[in-house]
Amino acid sequence: LNQRAINEARDRQDQMTKPPGSLGVLEDVSVQLAGLAGECPPPIPEPAAVAVFAGDHGVHAQKVTAWPQDVTTQMVHNFLNGGAVVNAFAEQVGTEVTIVDVGVVGDLPTVPGLLPRKVARGTADITQGPALTRTQAVYAIEAGVEVARDLVSAGNRCLVTGDMGIANTTPSAALIAAFTGFDPADITGRGTGLDEAAHEHKIEVVRRALEVNAVDPNDPTGVLAAVGGLEHAALAGFILGAAATGVPVLLDGVISGSAALAAAALSPASMNACFAGHCSAEPGHTVALRHLGLHPLFGLEMRLGEGSGALLALPMLQASVRALRDVATFDAAGVAGRA
Amino acid sequence: LNQRAINEARDRQDQMTKPPGSLGVLEDVSVQLAGLAGECPPPIPEPAAVAVFAGDHGVHAQKVTAWPQDVTTQMVHNFLNGGAVVNAFAEQVGTEVTIVDVGVVGDLPTVPGLLPRKVARGTADITQGPALTRTQAVYAIEAGVEVARDLVSAGNRCLVTGDMGIANTTPSAALIAAFTGFDPADITGRGTGLDEAAHEHKIEVVRRALEVNAVDPNDPTGVLAAVGGLEHAALAGFILGAAATGVPVLLDGVISGSAALAAAALSPASMNACFAGHCSAEPGHTVALRHLGLHPLFGLEMRLGEGSGALLALPMLQASVRALRDVATFDAAGVAGRA
Structure with missing residues (x-):
């Protein structure tokens, strides 16, 4: 697994407009898929x-x-x-x-x-x-x-x-x-x-x-x-x-x-x-x-x-990767983070 | 829930080319959806x-x-x-x-x-x-x-x-x-x-x-x-x-x-x-x-x-209903049942 892609995916999960960790196991899934593909976001696993x-x-x-x-x-x-x-x-x-x-x-x-x-x-x-x-x-x-x-x-x-x-x-x-x-x-x-x-x-x-x-x-x-x-x-x-x-x-x-x-x-x-x-x-x-x-x-x-x-x-x-790829970050969406 | 549709769905689950019960909880899901719709098979829940x-x-x-x-x-x-x-x-x-x-x-x-x-x-x-x-x-x-x-x-x-x-x-x-x-x-x-x-x-x-x-x-x-x-x-x-x-x-x-x-x-x-x-x-x-x-x-x-x-x-x-609707019966598919 590519460690750089893993780190990028973890970072991105924490910047996405959702509470950190709130996608549970699916966050780990997306991170593993990034590590496997060697890029973040990884390609959506389809077809x-x-x-x-x-x-x-x-x-x-x-x-x-x-x-x-x-x-x-x-x-x-x-x-x-x-x-x-x-x-x-x-x-x-x-x-x-x-x-x-x-x-x-x-x-x-x-x-x-x-x-x-x-x-x-x-x-x-x-x-x-x-x-x-x-x-x-x-x-x-x-x-x-x-x-x-x-x-x-x-x-x-x-x-x-x-x-x-x-x-x-x-x-x-x-x-x-x-x-x-x-x-x-x-x-x-x-x-x-x-x-x-x-x-x-x-x-x-x-x-x-x-x-x-x-x-x-x-x-x-x-x-x-x-x-x-x-x-x-x-x-x-x-x-x-x-x-x-x-x-x-x-x-x-x-x-x-x-x-x-x-x-x-x-x-x-x-x-x-x-x-x-x-x-x-x-x-x-x-x-x-x-x-x-x-x-x-x-x-x-x-x-x-x-x-x-x-x-x-x-x-x-597929959804775990789609979220990693498509969900806006707090900065990009103009959504405030946690106090 | 419509009891006739429920019974039909249960019967059909047992005639489908798979071991009875092998779809686990999804069999119950399909049966409930049939009972709710009042027909078997029920419509696929889409869109x-x-x-x-x-x-x-x-x-x-x-x-x-x-x-x-x-x-x-x-x-x-x-x-x-x-x-x-x-x-x-x-x-x-x-x-x-x-x-x-x-x-x-x-x-x-x-x-x-x-x-x-x-x-x-x-x-x-x-x-x-x-x-x-x-x-x-x-x-x-x-x-x-x-x-x-x-x-x-x-x-x-x-x-x-x-x-x-x-x-x-x-x-x-x-x-x-x-x-x-x-x-x-x-x-x-x-x-x-x-x-x-x-x-x-x-x-x-x-x-x-x-x-x-x-x-x-x-x-x-x-x-x-x-x-x-x-x-x-x-x-x-x-x-x-x-x-x-x-x-x-x-x-x-x-x-x-x-x-x-x-x-x-x-x-x-x-x-x-x-x-x-x-x-x-x-x-x-x-x-x-x-x-x-x-x-x-x-x-x-x-x-x-x-x-x-x-x-x-x-x-x-959706898959539970699709199976109920589309999977062949043992008779129709020419597949032998359990001894």
């Missing part, structure tokens, strides 16, 4: 693009979810037809939607809006061995980096993370346990809606995955290969790619949060570009965000993924 | 208009704030020149800004965007007697009702509350104490930034106002006249006017929250139309929202007023 990385999971065989695996493929079709929540929310906030197949089991059509980056037809079952080979994990990370780079080249000034993958809260929990050291019981949630018994079972599955696979948080790519998912690895790359171009990344829920842990382990500086859109209902998300030092912009108990939560925080990021 | 009610306060003489009283007038000029935070945020979310002078001490020009509804040149000092005569309070309430009615007639489908008035967190605290029974020490905040000693003094001022003026929460107009402000009374009317037309009202911070207590006391049903945009840093705001049974959509420790916080919640309201 924005949400990338929804889709993949399937071998651990689905362990009955960690009540949803059929086919739903991943079916939902990709739904995204492409504009029928999902991410489409509705993206339209509301004026954001382009890109779907990236990094590991869906089913075949998908070659159509605009879908980037074919399939590394494998789903991961292997993490209770039996590693999810991916290291090479596959690297391919998925690279796919994410390239999507970020291409979206920035296309003119986007804010990237939003999204995900789709039936069973993907299970590898997320394993990743969060691996990177934070928390016990699976404390960070494994009910995902899309498990009952008590199924939730207990899911915790045991996460525990088994961490017993079967040695994970070393100092080897983030190895952790992603061991207990992650293809969309998790791609999201980690997406965050790294965006951060490398100096464009802010708005993180969605627990899948994105677990991927951000991997990105932070690979490059701590990448977190300078990250903003937590919301805090989801998944307990692991709270733990991941605390570990990363990120403060979510809202919490409405959402637990959908797709980028849905992050999209609703986008106007907040 | 929206924010009305900033401005007034001055005799209690300013008690040194409850470090800001000169002239700043109210100066900030109205700033609003009209597009230089304030409310202007920047309104532009971000595509909202029209209307300023309503219900009680500014200074003279203001006759210009577009400013509605001249001055009831008095500020209130009287509430530590010496009532802020307003009952007639003045009624005029201010009526002005608010009419502004709401006119903005709805002009085609707006969501109204957003805003306020400007140096010293106006002091009458807000007195109103909150009067309507909720909380002790002034528990609901009086630091406003735009008081130090410890000044905060203690402000609490004593609120306490004195409630000793000098008999307040009966069963006589809301009397309470507004006794310890309120002209913008508080107008905001209460604005809420009642919007609710009467069936249009949702997005409430801003502690000034709006205290006015909503008066509106709820005058007409409990008016709360069916209300949504709390955010929870501000003022302790009285939390108390007021709890008393009203309203759940804020976010909390970023903002404490500015002007409608700034509520505006950032507007895309959430």
Whole structure:
């Protein structure tokens, strides 16, 4: 982060026609965006693009979810037809939607809006061995980096993370346990809606995955290969790619949060570009965000993924910069300051 | 609220291609909006208009704030020149800004965007007697009702509350104490930034106002006249006017929250139309929202007023309806449901 731009933004926040500090957390957001851009005011983070990385999971065989695996493929079709929540929310906030197949089991059509980056037809079952080979994990990370780079080249000034993958809260929990050291019981949630018994079972599955696979948080790519998912690895790359171009990344829920842990382990500086859109209902998300030092912009108990939560925080990021850019100073507006 | 529309909205939320309940609080928001409109899906709450009610306060003489009283007038000029935070945020979310002078001490020009509804040149000092005569309070309430009615007639489908008035967190605290029974020490905040000693003094001022003026929460107009402000009374009317037309009202911070207590006391049903945009840093705001049974959509420790916080919640309201309207059902999209 550029310290001169940070100082300029802080100074300007105190000269704007409002009580100092009265925009609360949004003042910090605007300052971070200035530091990231290296200028004050920074550009308004628009247009924005949400990338929804889709993949399937071998651990689905362990009955960690009540949803059929086919739903991943079916939902990709739904995204492409504009029928999902991410489409509705993206339209509301004026954001382009890109779907990236990094590991869906089913075949998908070659159509605009879908980037074919399939590394494998789903991961292997993490209770039996590693999810991916290291090479596959690297391919998925690279796919994410390239999507970020291409979206920035296309003119986007804010990237939003999204995900789709039936069973993907299970590898997320394993990743969060691996990177934070928390016990699976404390960070494994009910995902899309498990009952008590199924939730207990899911915790045991996460525990088994961490017993079967040695994970070393100092080897983030190895952790992603061991207990992650293809969309998790791609999201980690997406965050790294965006951060490398100096464009802010708005993180969605627990899948994105677990991927951000991997990105932070690979490059701590990448977190300078990250903003937590919301805090989801998944307990692991709270733990991941605390570990990363990120403060979510809202919490409405959402637990959908797709980028849905992050999209609703986008106007907040944009408004924080618009205020920094457009609000008059006390001097310029002829408004008296505090006595 | 229309029960048939509520049931239809709940049913539709469960048929949409997402896990049931996964939009969290936004599902309740969309259901309430359907009930309010009497149809499912309800219209998207756009266009929206924010009305900033401005007034001055005799209690300013008690040194409850470090800001000169002239700043109210100066900030109205700033609003009209597009230089304030409310202007920047309104532009971000595509909202029209209307300023309503219900009680500014200074003279203001006759210009577009400013509605001249001055009831008095500020209130009287509430530590010496009532802020307003009952007639003045009624005029201010009526002005608010009419502004709401006119903005709805002009085609707006969501109204957003805003306020400007140096010293106006002091009458807000007195109103909150009067309507909720909380002790002034528990609901009086630091406003735009008081130090410890000044905060203690402000609490004593609120306490004195409630000793000098008999307040009966069963006589809301009397309470507004006794310890309120002209913008508080107008905001209460604005809420009642919007609710009467069936249009949702997005409430801003502690000034709006205290006015909503008066509106709820005058007409409990008016709360069916209300949504709390955010929870501000003022302790009285939390108390007021709890008393009203309203759940804020976010909390970023903002404490500015002007409608700034509520505006950032507007895309959430709009997105909740857009999802209800546009997201495909499992059947229509050919997506399998849960096993």
